[in-house]
Amino acid sequence: xxxxxxxxxxxxxxxxxxxxxxxxxxxxxxxxxxxxxxxxxxxxxxxxxxxxxxxxxxxxxxxxxxxxxxxxxxxxxxxxxxxxxxxxxxxxxxxxxxxxxxxxxxxxxxxxxxxxxxxxxxxxxxxxxxxxxxxxxxxxxxxxxxxxxxxxxxxxxxxxxxxxxxxxxxxxxxxxxxxxxxxxxxxxxxxxxxxxxxxxxxxxxxxxxxxxxxxxxxxxxxxxxxxxxxxxxxxxxxxxxxxxxxxxxxxxxxxxxxxxxxxxxxxxxxxxxxxxxxxxxxxxxxxxxxxxxxxxxxxxxxxxxxxxxxxxxxxxxxxxxxxxxxxxxxxxxxxxxxxxxxxxxxxxxxxxxxxxxxxxxxxxxxxxxxxxxxxxxxxxxxxxxxxxxxxxxxxxxxxxxxxxxxxxxxxxxxxxxxxxxxxxxxxxxxxx
Amino acid sequence: xxxxxxxxxxxxxxxxxxxxxxxxxxxxxxxxxxxxxxxxxxxxxxxxxxxxxxxxxxxxxxxxxxxxxxxxxxxxxxxxxxxxxxxxxxxxxxxxxxxxxxxxxxxxxxxxxxxxxxxxxxxxxxxxxxxxxxxxxxxxxxxxxxxxxxxxxxxxxxxxxxxxxxxxxxxxxxxxxxxxxxxxxxxxxxxxxxxxxxxxxxxxxxxxxxxxxxxxxxxxxxxxxxxxxxxxxxxxxxxxxxxxxxxxxxxxxxxxxxxxxxxxxxxxxxxxxxxxxxxxxxxxxxxxxxxxxxxxxxxxxxxxxxxxxxxxxxxxxxxxxxxxxxxxxxxxxxxxxxxxxxxxxxxxxxxxxxxxxxxxxxxxxxxxxxxxxxxxxxxxxxxxxxxxxxxxxxxxxxxxxxxxxxxxxxxxxxxxxxxxxxxxxxxxxxxx
Numbered sequence: 061x062x063x064x065x066x067x068x069x070x071x072x073x074x075x076x077x078x079x080x081x082x083x084x085x086x087x088x089x090x091x092x093x094x095x096x097x098x099x100x101x102x103x104x105x106x107x108x109x110x111x112x113x114x115x116x117x118x119x120x121x122x123x124x125x126x127x128x129x130x131x132x133x134x135x136x137x138x139x140x141x142x143x144x145x146x147x148x149x150x151x152x153x154x155x156x157x158x159x160x161x162x163x164x165x166x167x168x169x170x171x172x173x174x175x176x177x178x179x180x181x182x183x184x185x186x187x188x189x190x191x192x193x194x195x196x197x198x199x200x201x202x203x204x205x206x207x208x209x210x211x212x213x214x215x216x217x218x219x220x221x222x223x224x225x226x227x228x229x230x231x232x233x234x235x236x237x238x239x240x241x242x243x244x245x246x247x248x249x250x251x252x253x254x255x256x257x258x259x260x261x262x263x264x265x266x267x268x269x270x271x272x273x274x275x276x277x278x279x280x281x282x283x284x285x286x287x288x289x290x291x292x293x294x295x296x297x298x299x300x301x302x303x304x305x306x307x308x309x310x311x312x313x314x315x316x317x318x319x320x321x322x323x324x325x326x327x328x329x330x331x332x333x334x335x336x337x338x339x340x341x342x343x344x345x346x347x348x349x350x351x352x353x354x355x356x357x358x359x360x361x362x363x364x365x366x367x368x369x370x371x372x373x374x375x376x377x378x379x380x381x382x383x384x385x386x387x388x389x390x391x392x393x394x395x396x397x398x399x400x401x402x403x404x405x406x407x408x409x410x411x412x413x414x415x416x417x418x419x420x421x422x423x424x425x426x427x428x429x430x431x432x433x434x435x436x437x438x439x440x441x442x443x444x445x446x447x448x449x450x451x452x453x454x455x456x457x458x459x460x461x462x463x464x465x466x467x468x469x470x471x472x473x474x475x476x477x478x479x480x481x482x483x484x485x486x487x488x489x490x491x492x
Numbered sequence: 493x494x495x496x497x498x499x500x501x502x503x504x505x506x507x508x509x510x511x512x513x514x515x516x517x518x519x520x521x522x523x524x525x526x527x528x529x530x531x532x533x534x535x536x537x538x539x540x541x542x543x544x545x546x547x548x549x550x551x552x553x554x555x556x557x558x559x560x561x562x563x564x565x566x567x568x569x570x571x572x573x574x575x576x577x578x579x580x581x582x583x584x585x586x587x588x589x590x591x592x593x594x595x596x597x598x599x600x601x602x603x604x605x606x607x608x609x610x611x612x613x614x615x616x617x618x619x620x621x622x623x624x625x626x627x628x629x630x631x632x633x634x635x636x637x638x639x640x641x642x643x644x645x646x647x648x649x650x651x652x653x654x655x656x657x658x659x660x661x662x663x664x665x666x667x668x669x670x671x672x673x674x675x676x677x678x679x680x681x682x683x684x685x686x687x688x689x690x691x692x693x694x695x696x697x698x699x700x701x702x703x704x705x706x707x708x709x710x711x712x713x714x715x716x717x718x719x720x721x722x723x724x725x726x727x728x729x730x731x732x733x734x735x736x737x738x739x740x741x742x743x744x745x746x747x748x749x750x751x752x753x754x755x756x757x758x759x760x761x762x763x764x765x766x767x768x769x770x771x772x773x774x775x776x777x778x779x780x781x782x783x784x785x786x787x788x789x790x791x792x793x794x795x796x797x798x799x800x801x802x803x804x805x806x807x808x809x810x811x812x813x814x815x816x817x818x819x820x821x822x823x824x825x826x827x828x829x830x831x832x833x834x835x836x837x838x839x840x841x842x843x844x845x846x847x848x849x850x851x852x853x854x855x856x857x858x859x860x861x862x863x864x865x866x867x868x869x870x871x872x873x874x875x876x877x878x879x880x881x882x883x884x885x886x887x888x889x890x891x892x893x894x895x896x897x898x899x900x901x902x903x904x905x906x907x908x909x910x911x912x913x914x915x916x917x918x919x920x921x922x923x924x
Contacts, residue, residue, distance in 0.1 A: 083642050083784055090709070094641050094823050191639065197785040199631075199639030207623065207631030209526050210515050210805030277522070335791060338770050352515055352802035353629040356792030357777075359767060360785060370784035373642030385819040391526050 066095065066380040067102040069129030069160075071151060072142035073113060076165055076192070077104075079369025080139065080376070081115055091373075095380045103129050105142075130155040136383050137376060140164040149173055156180045156188065161383065163375040165192035165368055171266040171282050174273065178393035187382060187389045189375035194267040195220050195344045197367025198360040199374075204274045204348070205391050211350030213275040215315045217488065220267045222342035222362040223251045223258035224290050224310040228298075228327075229340040232307060235295050250342060260289035261310065261325040268312035271346070272323050276316050278399035280323055286404045288326035297414060297483055300442065300454045301329050304412075307337045311488055320400035322407050329412050330489040337489075347489075405463035410439065410487035412456050415472070416480040419451040423477040427453070430475065434468035436460045450479060456487065498527065498812040499534040501561030501592075503583060504574035505545060508597055508624070509536075511801025512571065512808070513547055523805075527812045535561050537574075562587040569811050571804060572596040581605055588612045588620065593815065595807040597624035597800055603698035603714050606705065610825035619814060619821045621807035626699045627652050627776045629799025630792040631806075636706050636780070637823050643782030645707040647747045649921065652699045654774035654794040655683045655690035656722050656742040660730075660759075661772040664739060667727050682774060692721035693742065693757040700744035703778070704755050708748050710831035712755055718836045720758035729846060729915055732874065732886045733761050736844075739769045743920055752832035754839050761844050762921040769921075779921075837895035842871065842919035844888050847904070848912040851883040855909040859885070862907065866900035868892045882911060888919065 068084075070077055084091065084101055092098045102121065109122050129135055130151055138155040140162060142148045149169055152162050157180065164170065170177070170190050181188040191201045195218070204213070219225050223245055230241040242259070245251035257263045265285040272280040290310050301308050306329035314323040330337050335357050339345040344362030349355050361367040382389035417423050424441070431438060442454040457465065465484070473481050500516070502509055516523065516533055524530045534553065541554050561567055562583055570587040572594060574580045581601055584594050589612065596602065602609070602622050613620040623633045627650070636645075651657050655677055662673040674691070677683035689695045697717040704712040722742050733740050738761035746755040762769050767789050771777040776794030781787050793799040814821035849855050856873070863870060874886040889897065897916070905913050 079784070087642060087644060090644070091642065093828055094826060198788060199635040202639050203631045203635060206810060207634050207806050208802065209809050210519060210523065210802050212519060212522070333770070333772075335770065338765070338767065350802065352511070352798040352805070354793050354796075354799055356630060356790075358788075358790060360788030364786075366784040367786055370640065370642050370782065373784070374639050377641050378638060381823070385817070387817040387819050391813070394526060396525055 064097045064384060066097055066099045066136050066383055067134055068099060068137045068139055068376060069103045069105070069132065069135040070101050070139045070141065071105040071126065071129060072140065073104050073106060074141065075365045076368045076372060077141045078113060078115060079365040080141070080372050081117070083369055083373045091377060095377050095384070097380065097384055099376060099380050102135060103132065105129055126151055130158060130160065135160060137379050138162045139372060139376060140166060141372070145169060145172070152177065153180060156184050156186060159184045159186055161187040161189070161379040163189045163372055163379060165190070165372055167193040167266045167270060171269045174270070175279055175395070182392050185388070187379050189379055189389065191375050192368045192371035194270050195346060195360070196362045196364060197370050198344055198346065198358050198362065199371070200271070200346050200358050201274065203358065204271070205394070208348065208350055208353055209391065211352045213316070213348060213350050215349040216271050216275050216346065217311055217313045217336065218271070218344065218346035219309055219336055219339050220312050220344050220346065220362060221258055221264040221310055222344060223255065225339065225344070226250050226342045228290065228293070228308055228310065231293070231295060232298050235299070237295055238291065238293065259291055261287040264310060264312045264325045268314060268323060268325055272314040272321065273395055275314065275348070276321050276399060277394050278321065278397045279395040280314070280321065280401070284323055284401045286324040286326070290327050292483055293327050294483070297485065300414065301412065303442065304440070304456060305332050306330060306487070307332060308485065309336060313488060317402060319406055320402035322402045324404065324407065326486060328486045328488040334489040405461065405466070407462050408459050409462065410457055410459050410490065411465055411484050412454070412487060413469070413484045414482040415453040415478060416446070416482055417451055417453055418477045418479065419445070419449045420477065424453070426475050426477060427472055430471040431468050433471065434464040436465055436468045496529045496816060498529055498531045498568050498815055499566050500531060500569045500571055500808060501535045501537070501564065501567040502533050502571045502573065503537040503558065503561060504572065505536050505538060506573065507797045508800045508804060509573045510545060510547060511797040512573070512804050513549070515801055515805045523809060527809050527816070529812065529816055531808060531812050534567060535564065537561055558583050562590060562592065567592060568815050569808060570594045571808060572598060573804070577601060577604070584609065585612060588616050588618060591616045591618055593619040593621070593811045595621045595804055595811060597622070597804055599625040599698045599702065603701045606702070607711055607827070614824050617820070619811050621811055621821065623807050624800045624803035626702050627778060627792070628794045628796060629802050630776055630778065630790050630794065631803070632703070632778050632790050633706065635790065636703070637826070640780065640782055640785055641823065643784045645748070645780060645782050647781040648703050648707050648778065649743055649745045649768065650703070650776065650778035651741055651768055651771050652744050652776050652778065652794060653690055653696040653742055654776060655687065657771065657776070658682050658774045660722065660725070660740055660742065663725070663727060664730050667731070669727055670723065670725065691723055693719040696742060696744045696757045700746060700755060700757055704746040704753065705827055707746065707780070708753050708831060709826050710753065710829045711827040712746070712753065712833070716755055716833045718756040718758070722759050724915055725759050726915070729917065732846065733844065735874065736872070736888060737764050738762060738919070739764060740917065741768060745920060749834060751838055752834035754834045756836065756839070758918060760918045760920040766921040837893065837898070839894050840891050841894065842889055842891050842922065843897055843916050844886070844919060845901070845916045846914040847885045847910060848878070848914055849883055849885055850909045850911065851877070851881045852909065856885070858907050858909060859904055862903040863900050865903065866896045868897055868900045
């Protein structure tokens, strides 16, 4: 055991910061034994020195001056838990420039400025660790970067937004409507008052950009990700999916193909027997496929004080060990390739399609003709009588290019017998 | 990128060895970039120099002399894939004594001689990595040792034997009998011609000993594990379990409790909604619970050439990086405590019990009296008419000490109206 001590500077002590403080305090003996030296929080950057945080913190540890952390020669590691882009980004850059390893849970910062930050870390021979930025407590960054490092990854498919998974689980279990469950999620604190980032898929897209960059050794940014949220999913879609032995989830999918990397976030039907189908409520899971390992999945809580703090503290311990040995911890940035991103039109899926049509002879024939014309072939059709002289048609296609499907739907939308193309949703996870 | 090269000596080139050879050859550019230096297999210990292995191996790399690896100053890392205890153990000890880091997939060796080997590795400042020894391709050793290192682990519960999981999945899906599915598993190569180690639970017990030692920081050996196999599970039990919304799995369970560590392998009923319930066929999964992370699960293939080779190669890459930096790789042995192992009689579960009884008035009363006398309370009872004047009684108890349950069953076994205590199986995973 070394007598050296590792000193941590904490920037931000909100929910996750409190969790990290608790773990480092309550579990300090075990942590010291595993690291080989004590790991102490020396300084905490706060806005308000007097605020009650429900923790017993020595007042001398609190500071409102960021320089007390990033320019402090006694601080070995900087933990950024402020969130948002500025001033966090500026502080992290300064800390790295000063040769201090940084641990962060900030997915926006990593997804948008990862390249610059990893280069800065490498130039200054320090670590930038970010396990907590994707799927909270689930170990996925280190497993992808190290445990599965011998694989050529082929696919990443995950449920990585807890808010939307909670909502879809509720809608599935109770048949409730989107707006109803959104209100419940907000009341329970699972959704923000402005839920856009979650329900429109942007939160999942940021995390997917990070995961894909690691999996495919090529920088993927938020702009590369095709994003579609869950706002168009209705209880009818969920019911039809169930009839067809599927469940609807918001999936984040990326794949390496011969035409480039597919990277997309959208709702999808997955078969009931797929391991992701039973990931419910606020749980997250990430399914990966590698050329050697085959299929593997990582499951756990994607957010919350203690799960996220678990990931941050593991990164702190890891950076602390690396600091003691004076070596880099994690394998650094591995985006050595520049692979093209495949356009969404070229991706292939099976599709679920729901149409509202006039209930008269010949309607199905005209729709089938349009599909045939664009080389879309149908795997199954359900026709449901509606009130009046309308019917609902639910179809599942065989695998087809998105471009062809969209063209067929455009033709169908203009048929006189078609009242509405209510929804179309991709099917995923069937090559199990 | 360093110009140093990392030289690997491979002891044994059977199924997994071939997989490792393939990955290191086919994926060498990526591996070199991640490690920072080329990783080459320099020597391979074989019994027969002339055997066709379906690989293009330079003949000069093959040797029948172990000294060409363990005493060779040019070899940096030794990979032991011979299996079995001797001579593998002897060779590994010599390699460690010579300061060479060792990577192994040998669960018997780690479960039985772990303490000695980890001490030897530490004394010689080298690594002993064993990711592939538990659950093949699933990253679990490194996640437990590092990613979840900040947690006090409370529970580990896994399906870690593919053979028995394949058999139970078949029995559940098809209603087939134990012997029937055992023959099928043998025909498919999923079960050995002598299947004892799998079906009696010893294989799972060795893996559980390894996982528990890491999770609870206290050395658990095979002898500490209570072991019960699946040979007594009948298709009736599986059908009743389904009626009660459970599925039967061979579980490896360990928990830290105030009376010591529980560590046991036995069949168990788990509720259909539990994440482990949908782990089917030869897949493995390990569910863990930590004080900070909460519930997490790791899922994937537990055996097979390429999944296991994926884990071995990741360990090679990791040891190679550590070798370049001249530091230890993984956090070493963490068994700093000596915690007592709880006796099986003191463990608490709900139990499923199946009895064959005489179909006459008063029978249930006498059975209920025996249970009551030993403080076993019943949660549900199913009575099924059998042919003749016999009936089958299936009961599920509330949570009770194993000791009390066994005493009650001993009383019940001696009741004149009880023909047979056919089976009793623990229930697990209900505190979700």
